[in-house]
Amino acid sequence: MTIERRIEKVKHARALIGEAMAECGIPQFESLLRDADMYLHWSLWTLGEDMEMRPELESQAAVRTMAR
């Protein structure tokens, strides 16, 4: 598998985590998935991807894009 393909899969995993976390209301589950998303963000950063400074900022950017 190429690095590019691996990167696509990780981005997809982040999207799935975002969906699983949305409006969950279970603190333990939310915090665990938040950490999982943090590690996935870090994995993309350390493969040289152009990312926001923090994973939360990407969610914000996505919301702004959808709102336009």
Place this chain on the structure above:
Amino acid sequence: MGSRPFRFLSARAENSDYWNEVTETMPRDRLDGLHLKRLRRLLAFAYDHSAFYRDKLDAAGIKPGDIESLADFKRKIPLTDKTDFVHLQGEQPPYGPTQALPQDLIVHHSETSGTTGVPLAIPFSMYDTIRYGESWTYGYWALGIRPGDSFYFAFPWGNFAGFWSAYWGVRRFGATVISGGGLDTKGHIAAIQRLKPTVLISTPTFALRMAEVAREMGIDLAESSVRFTYHAGEPGPTALPAMRKRLEAAWGATAGELLGIAEIDALAPGCPLGDGVHVNEMNVFSWVMNPETGAEAGEGEIGEHIVTSYSNNAQPLLNYRTHDLVRFRRACGCGRSWLKFEGSVLGRTDFMVTVRGTNVYPTAIENVLGGIADVSSHYQLILKQEKGNDVMVVRFEPTKESPSARWPALARRAGDEIHAALHVRLEVEPVAPETLPRYDLKTRRIFDERPKEFRRELDRD
């Protein structure tokens, strides 16, 4: 034997020469392109979330969108010095206007030792600790350490970020942590013999001190389980080849070193060739500045290391003056494309010296002496080596009016007050008034009497 159901890494990963070959050998043009994108994002983040940087950039008339090249960033973004903001933390404790994340995201509080007079408080988010620890992992892997190794931490787990970040790195790395916290030197030696770690983490001078005490106990640590010693906090085996020789002989192990700055990152793990450190360009952006002119220094020229960290979002620092003098190279025989600082730090712009892992600034000692009646403003700091350890002697002149019978008490008081302020015990000795040299121009305070091979390159005059 059947298959291994539990393994930390795949066989292919275990055979890699790098912790991450993709980024450690990334071509320079791609690295620089990535830096520009990341610096623009960091600028926007700092402007939006750090009141300190919003004010600083507004005062300079800069908006984040003004930066269109790395040259723009180096030239237009004002330099930051610790003295610009450490006093602001006193006005708005604990972190002041440099704090860029809300308190509920701050998971670790750290401080520098305060040897300039005022400790710097450093906040970290969870993500910051992951990234900061990651810097160590590149160095661990490069030296030959692997996740199956066990790390013995010979440090007291106080508030200093340095070895906490080494611990975060060991957690990321998947190796075993053995804490020596709270033990004295003999206790560390006994623990190492009983628990058989394969890696020692400590300052280099403390590693030598342990070996010396062990010899007095009739124990040869070169026969111990330790195969690697890894160091930070003061000039070590990379900066001082003579130190490497002593460490490796004392421990029968391979010695490594990392260059870090507490408020920035563990920013430059050692090169496996042993002659320098490689800036972790996934975590920081570094360049070198001529401290006299402010112009960028070229490859091979000595200048001051200026650094910007991506990895500390809780307290972002941009174009931060390290006061470390370095000489960089782009190419390295180890294959890494990350900037290399030959010999690590070669000297300081501000005359700071490190004694037993503690940074000592002459101005801090001057401040202490200045607060004691009957002590004049004339003093010297003598650096020596005794039994393999760096010691510093403070020689001061009492005032002419002070009777000589009082001088020993003055010396004891100065020693106690220096210890209270700088957290390091220095020998203090009075000398007769008007015996220390006077200077017409720049006063020379520091006299380094250590063997030349135990001084950094720029300290060997």
